[in-house]
Amino acid sequence: MQIPFNINNLRQHLAQVTMxxxxxxxxxxxxxEHLEKSAYDVAIAQMRxxxxxxxxxxxxxxxxxxxxxxxxxxxxHTKLKDRLDxxxxxxxxxxxxxxxxxxxxxxxYLSLVDAERLSIxxxxxxxxxxxxxxx
Numbered sequence: 001m002q003i004p005f006n007i008n009n010l011r012q013h014l015a016q017v018t019m020x021x022x023x024x025x026x027x028x029x030x031x032x033e034h035l036e037k038s039a040y041d042v043a044i045a046q047m048r049x050x051x052x053x054x055x056x057x058x059x060x061x062x063x064x065x066x067x068x069x070x071x072x073x074x075x076x077h078t079k080l081k082d083r084l085d086x087x088x089x090x091x092x093x094x095x096x097x098x099x100x101x102x103x104x105x106x107x108x109y110l111s112l113v114d115a116e117r118l119s120i121x122x123x124x125x126x127x128x129x130x131x132x133x134x135x
Contacts, residue, residue: 047074084115
């Protein structure tokens, strides 16, 4: 019997959290960071799985157009991730070529978070704000 994707994904996430709790038992901040990062990883895995299901059903090839929000979010994520990669590289290049100036440097901060995680954080926050009437 095949285990449903959501159950398997939840089991993997809980196993990682449990392992982090054992390994990082004294460092509460590191455990919190791990929990936050793993939550975004779960969201990405869920969106990736849904995109694969859409492809299998023929919804991703343009033959059928679906107004499904999840499909739009996945397309948004992939395009935003690519755009963020390009923009971060461009900013890094411009700042490395620029003379030393008093303007703050963005590249060191942008390099702390990979583009995929930055993309999913942006999408989830915009959706959260939309749902709460904050946008």
